[in-house]
Amino acid sequence: MIIDLPDTTASQVSKTLVRIRDEAGAVALGRVLTLIITSEIGEEEDVIAAANEASREHPMRIIVVSTDAAAPAPRLDAEIRVGGDAGASEVIVLRAHGDTASDLRGLVTGLLLPDAPVVSWWPGECPDAVCDTPLGRLAQRRITDAGSADDPQEALRRIAAGYRPGDTDFAWTRLTLWRAQLAAALDQPPYEPITRVEVAGAADSPSTSLLAAWLGLRLQVEVDVEVAGSLPSTGIHRVVLHRASGAIRLERTRPGVVSLDQPRQPQHELSLPRRGLRECLAEELRRLDPDDEFGAVLASGFGPASAVAPSR
Template identity: 85%
Template sequence: MIIDLPDTTASQVSKTLVRIRDEAGAVALGRVLTLIITSEIGEEEDVIAAANEASREHPMRIIVVSTDSAGATARLDAEIRVGGDAGASEVIVLRAHGETATDLRGLVTGLLLPDAPVVSWWPGECPDAVCDTPLGRLAQRRITDSAATSDPRSTLARIASGYRPGDTDFAWTRLTLWRAQLAAALDQPPYEPITRVQVAGAPDSPSTALLAAWLGLRLQVPVEIDVADGNPSSGIHRVVLHRASGEISLERTRTGIVELHQPGQPMHELSLPRRGLRECLAEELRRLDPDDEFGAVLESGFGSSTAA
């Protein structure tokens, strides 16, 4: 069910939610958090679809704040989606025009679930120091996606400079499977120390920079980044760990598949699919405490690797 509320107010949206609950039995019971998504008008549907899918694992209230600050007329249009149109969640879409778009905190405060955690997500371009923004100050966790911005590497550098505990970025979440496979490869004999590391990836891949930083931080060895290896695909292309008995390499050879090469062992093909918005969002919503490992990489390791 979708209820349209053109030219409305945040107070009227809240009253309509109460009426829906009383008349249709749609209640907030079982909702574990409020997710606030910041978007631009006309770009909401893909992120709503991802949040709806994630809500099947994490039932929540989704508040989408879409803005058009360049509009001449101050106006708030809203939609409330419940039932089949909202997955396992309640979706409130607020489209703020003109001056109405300047007070985002005021728009959402009365719509938050009482006594429930708040997570804010910027799926596209994000402001500097998101923790200091009006919606960032409301949230326990703040999610950005540097890979979805116009200049991913510069965005990641800005995120690092303004990092506060509770911040995370999908460029880091997309590394979970890579980190697990590399850790598993090192958890086998001969247990020799790694002497150096090479990481290759696309020039605009923030995940490549983060993986190199994580390996350098945890292995305490030089890490070389190659962003000109001739592979036209996006993301991470290859990781090579050097040690006395030979190289361990993990290389993406085709979509969803990587090859693992180890000295004295046959080559193994492993499933390592690229993670979409739904998978990344669901993983981040499983924990509402700060991601200390991500913070350590940004504060101590990010930017310490050398480019080839």
């Protein structure tokens, strides 16, 4: 069910939610958090679909705030989606025009679930220091996506510069399977120190940069990053861990599959699919405490003492 509220107010949206609960039995019981999504008008549906899918694992209230600050007249249009149109959640879409878009905190404060955690998500270009933004101050966790920015590497540097505990980025979340496979490979004999690391990926891939920084931090070695134009257009292509007995090589051979080569062992093909918005969002919503590892990687790989040595 979708209820349209054109030219409305935040107070009227809240009253309509109460009426829906009383008349149709759509209740907030069982909702574990409020997810606030910042978007632009006309770009909401993909992120709503991802949030609806994630809500089947994390029932929540979803508030989508999409703006058109350049509109000449202030106006707030709203939608409330419940039932089959909202997955296991309630979806409130607020489209703020003109000066109405200048007070995002005021628009959403009265719509937050009481006594429930708040997560804010910027699926596109994100502001500097999201923790200090009006919606960032409301949230325990703040999610960005450097990979969706026009300049992903610059976006990652800005995220690192403004990092506060509670921040995370989907470029880091997309590394979970890569990190697990590399850790599993190193958890087998021979237990020799790694002497050098190579990471290869697309020039615009922030995940490649984060993986290199993580390996440099945890293995305490210099990491060579290759971003040659001949590599696939997106994502990580290859990781090579050098040690005395030979190299461990993890390389993407085709979509969704990587090959694992280790000395004196047969080659293995492993499933390692690229992760979509739904998978990344669901993973990040499983933990609401600060991701200290992400903070340490940002400080190590993007600070003045970075151990990552990019090459072309």
